[in-house]
Amino acid sequence: MKRDTLQLWLQIIGLVLILYIFLVSIGLLGGSFKLFGKDLAKQLIEMTSNPLVGLFAGILATTLAQSSSTTSSIAVGMVAGGALTIEGAIPVIMGANIGTSVTNTLVSMGHITRKEEFKRALAGATVHDFFNLIAVLILLPLEIATGYLQHLSEKTAALFQGMGGMKFANPLKTITEPVIKWLIELLGANPVACLVVALIIMYLALKFLVDLARGVVVQRAERYLHKYLFDAAPTAMLFGIVLTIMVQSSSITTSMIVPLIGAGILTLEQVFPFTLGANIGTTVTAMLASLATGNIAAVTVAFAHLFFNVTGIAIVYPISQIRQLPLKMARGLAEVTSRSRVYAFVYVICVFYLIPLLLILVWR
Amino acid sequence: MFKEIIQTGKRTTLLYDAIYEVLGMLGRAERMFGLACGNLLENEDNSAEVQREDREINTVERIVRRMIFEHLTLNPQQDLPTSLSLLIIVHDIERSGDYAKSLIELSEWANLDRSASIHADSCRALQRAIAPLFSQVIEALRDSNTDLARGVMRQHEAIKEQSSALIEQLVKDDGRSNDTVPFALAARFLRRISAHLSNVASSVVNPFDRLSGKEA
Numbered sequence: 001m002k003r004d005t006l007q008l009w010l011q012i013i014g015l016v017l018i019l020y021i022f023l024v025s026i027g028l029l030g031g032s033f034k035l036f037g038k039d040l041a042k043q044l045i046e047m048t049s050n051p052l053v054g055l056f057a058g059i060l061a062t063t064l065a066q067s068s069s070t071t072s073s074i075a076v077g078m079v080a081g082g083a084l085t086i087e088g089a090i091p092v093i094m095g096a097n098i099g100t101s102v103t104n105t106l107v108s109m110g111h112i113t114r115k116e117e118f119k120r121a122l123a124g125a126t127v128h129d130f131f132n133l134i135a136v137l138i139l140l141p142l143e144i145a146t147g148y149l150q151h152l153s154e155k156t157a158a159l160f161q162g163m164g165g166m167k168f169a170n171p172l173k174t175i176t177e178p179v180i181k182w183l184i185e186l187l188g189a190n191p192v193a194c195l196v197v198a199l200i201i202m203y204l205a206l207k208f209l210v211d212l213a214r215g216v217v218v219q220r221a222e223r224y225l226h227k228y229l230f231d232a233a234p235t236a237m238l239f240g241i242v243l244t245i246m247v248q249s250s251s252i253t254t255s256m257i258v259p260l261i262g263a264g265i266l267t268l269e270q271v272f273p274f275t276l277g278a279n280i281g282t283t284v285t286a287m288l289a290s291l292a293t294g295n296i297a298a299v300t301v302a303f304a305h306l307f308f309n310v311t312g313i314a315i316v317y318p319i320s321q322i323r324q325l326p327l328k329m330a331r332g333l334a335e336v337t338s339r340s341r342v343y344a345f346v347y348v349i350c351v352f353y354l355i356p357l358l359l360i361l362v363w364r
Numbered sequence: 365m366f367k368e369i370i371q372t373g374k375r376t377t378l379l380y381d382a383i384y385e386v387l388g389m390l391g392r393a394e395r396m397f398g399l400a401c402g403n404l405l406e407n408e409d410n411s412a413e414v415q416r417e418d419r420e421i422n423t424v425e426r427i428v429r430r431m432i433f434e435h436l437t438l439n440p441q442q443d444l445p446t447s448l449s450l451l452i453i454v455h456d457i458e459r460s461g462d463y464a465k466s467l468i469e470l471s472e473w474a475n476l477d478r479s480a481s482i483h484a485d486s487c488r489a490l491q492r493a494i495a496p497l498f499s500q501v502i503e504a505l506r507d508s509n510t511d512l513a514r515g516v517m518r519q520h521e522a523i524k525e526q527s528s529a530l531i532e533q534l535v536k537d538d539g540r541s542n543d544t545v546p547f548a549l550a551a552r553f554l555r556r557i558s559a560h561l562s563n564v565a566s567s568v569v570n571p572f573d574r575l576s577g578k579e580a
Contacts, residue, residue, distance in 0.1 A: 222378045222438045226431060259437045265430050 011216045018209045023172060023292035025202035026077045027180040030293055032194035033081025035184070040083065048088035051144055053363050055136065056356035058095020063352040068100035069206055069249060072286035072305055077198070079301050080293035089301045090149055093286075094136050094308060095356075097279065101129040102352045103251035107258045112341055117262045122344060123334035124261030127268055128254050128275040129351070130326035130333075135312030149311075153303035157296055160303075173294035206285075210249040217246045218256070229257070229266060233273040237313075240277020250275075250282035268327055276317065279309040366446065366505055379443055382431040382450055387502055389424045389457045390564070392417050393464070394498035397557060400464035401491045404471040404550060405484055414468050421461040428454045449567045452575050453505075460560040463553045470553070474546035483547040486530045490554045493523050497561045504568050513568035520562035527555035 033040070048054040062071045075092045078084035084092075108121035143149050187193040221243055228239035244253045254275050260266045283306040290302035316322050337344040366383050396417045399410035432447045478484045497516050504512040534548045563576040 218438050219377060219442070222435055223381065225438065226378055226381075226434050256438055260434060263433055265433060 008216070011212060015209065015212050015216065018205050018212060019288070020176070021201060022073075022205035022209060023289065024176050024179050024183070025198050025205055026073055026080075026289040026292050027173075027176050028183055028194055028198035029074065029077030029202065030080035030295070030298075031180055031184055032191050032198055033078055033083035035189060035191035035194060036083070037191075038082075044078070044083045045085055045088060048084060048092065050363055051088075051091040051140065053360055054088055054091030055095040055098075055140060056359045056363075058092035058097075059099040059352065060095075060356040060360065061092075062096045062099025063102045063356075065203065066103050066251060067206060067210075067249065068096040068251070068282055069210075069285035070203060071096035071099065072283075072302075073202060073206070073289040074199070076286050076289045076293065076298045076301050077202075080290070080295040080298040086150055086154070086297055086300050086304070087147070090143060090304050090308070091140060093301065093305045094140055096305075097309065098129070098132045098136060099352065100251055100282070101125075101132055101254070102348065104128060104255040104258050105348055105352075107255040108262070109344065111259075111262045112344070114262075115338055117264075118341065118344075119334045119338045120264060121258050121262030122337055123268055123330040124266070124271055125254075125258050126333055126347075127272055127326050127330040128278075130329040131272075131276065131312070131316060132279070134316060134322075134326055135308070138315055139308060139312060149304045149307055150300075152307050153300045156303045156307075157300040160299065161296055172292045176292055206248070210247060210252060213247045213249075214252055217243070221246075225257075229260075229270055229274060236270065237273040237277040240274040240279075241281040242277075244278040244281025245284045248282075248285050250278035253278045253281070268330065272323075272327065273317075276309075276313050279312070280306065283309060366508055377439070377442075378431040378435040379447060379450075382428045382435070383505075385424050385428050385431070386450060386453055386457070387506060389421055389428075389454065390498060390502050390505075392421050392424070393457050393460050394495075396421070396461050396464040397495065397498065400467040401488075404467045404476070405478055405488055405491065407478055411468050411472065414465060418461050418465050421458055425454045425458045445572045448572060449575060453564050453567055456560040456563045456576070460557045463557045463560070466553050467550060470546050470549055474543065476543055476546055477541070481543060481547070483530070483534060483543060486526075486533075487547060487550050487554065490523060490526060490530070490551065490558075493519065493526065494554060494558050494561070497558065497565075501561050501565050504565055508568060510569050513565040516565035517562050517569075520558045520565075523558040524555055527551045527558075 048057070058071055058075075061074070062068050065071060072093055075084060075089045075096075079086060079089050104125040105122070108118065108125040111118040111121040139149070183197065184194055187197060224239065225243075228235050231239075240253065244250050247253055257266060257271055257274065261268070261271055283302065286305050287299075287302040290298040293299075316326070333343075333347060337347070396414055399408075399414050399417070402408035403410045403414070428450060432451055435442075436444070436447055476484065497519060500512050500516050503509060504516060530551045531548050534544050534551070537544060567575055
């Protein structure tokens with residue numbers, strides 16, 4: 001066997017192993033919330049009953065962990081453990097979508113010493129932020145008023161269950177459950193210890209999963225990136241979905257194109273559909289996590305994540321005037337920051353850290 | 365340097381594609397050179413074709429730059445010397461195309477006496493010496509053939525002397541004609557084309573910081 005082939009196989013085996021550890025951590029997280037009992041669950045549910053608190057908690061948690069997959073997987077685990085309702089989890093998931101776009105904005109700061117390059121890079125990065133903000137501004141009030149995401153996700157999850165989807169996912173639960181039980185026993189069924197261990201394992205597993213997937217996928221994807229990002233919008237969007245599913249991180253896929261925008265090789269219009277595709281692709285991690293829990297409410301939350309992104313695109317992308325909004329806002333911010341680059345830092349600190357933190361403190 | 369990328373498991377990278385674009389670019393430059401010399405020394409009308417090839421070469425240069433940038437953005441730790449060398453090589457090939465275009469311009473401006481001119485024969489000799497260098501450079505790059513690359517660099521030294529001798533002869537010639545300046549310029553342009561090919565060949569034998577120079 002050639003060295004490269006052997007290396008590829010080892011990487012794939014490593015990926016499967018880490019994915020298994022990740023699924024175990026989700027089960028352990030759900031288990032730890034069950035161990036905490038009904039009192040904590042009641043408190044947490046009450047806290048997230050204000051959707052705005054949920055939204056800003058989602059933003060803040062994701063910007064701190066630099067991973068929406070971590071936040072959405074925690075939400076899924078909490079729903080499975082009964083510590084969060086589907087209704088309370090949806091704004092958290094929406095917040096995770098906004099929070100994840102901080103990574104590529106931070107990456108664009110790498111161009112800060114070159115004015116024109118930075119202007120392009122920042123616009124390319126923040127188009128993702130503005131799309132997510134607009135989607136939340138439209139869909140969160142709609143969700144609060146109608147509960148459309150919850151209904152749609154519940155119906156789809158029920159359909160999925162009816163079609164035998166949960167039975168299909170049963171082996172995931174079967175192979176993870178003995179290890180989860182063993183870990184809970186090992187930790188003396190202490191809920192705090194279980195929660196801390198679950199969070200640590202989940203964070204590390206996701207980190208290694210993304211790093212390894214990046215190593216396996218990105219080198220092989222560069223030719224496709226060259227081909228499809230310059231292609232028509234639907235192709236670029238589809239490429240964004242597929243690449244993000246493979247890398248398991250929209251932060252990685254949207255960040256890696258920032259230098260290309262900075263250099264002027266890619267335009268804002270070319271990368272926009274790609275970032276939207278990344279939004280859809282990133283929902284797969286929570287979907288996997290939910291299937292491993294074997295809990296229908298957790299699967300519903302994962303579907304809500306998917307439908308939120310799909311409806312966001314369906315509302316914003318088809319109509320030219322609305323589609324232009326995030327592009328104009330990104331260009332506007334880039335124009336302002338080109339006058340004084342301090343505004344870029346002010347934007348990141350306020351939108352992703354300060355405002356969410358203050359509003360959580362005020363509304364909790 | 366390129367052989368390893370062509371032969372090993374890096375066929376999925378953009379660098380592999382960029383190498384083939386560069387080899388194709390050299391083929392176009394060879395064709396441009398033949399057409400331009402035909403225009404200048406054999407009174408052919410190849411101007412439109414040379415212009416077309418030049419535009420193609422400029423386009424491919426941009427494509428290769430983009431490919432290298434994308435490759436380095438996604439895989440910054442991989443093949444850095446090869447990537448940077450390719451950027452220099454495409455520029456050398458593009459410049460050789462520009463000199464071929466200059467030969468065309470020269471033949472359009474000057475009404476050269478091509479048939480009985482001793483200077484035209486000297487330029488033909490230079491053309492004959494330079495023409496095989498293109499295929500040798502392509503082979504040297506593709507196969508990382510250091511012997512062939514060194515051969516190209518040696519041949520360029522001989523062409524340089526040949527060209528200098530012709531220019532000196534033209535400058536010192538007492539019975540200067542209207543053809544003196546155009547042929548001196550033609551000798552200079554031919555020498556520059558040879559020099560750019562030697563620069564490309566140097567990438568096979570020289571370390572990165574000594575590219576476009578004599579063998580280290």
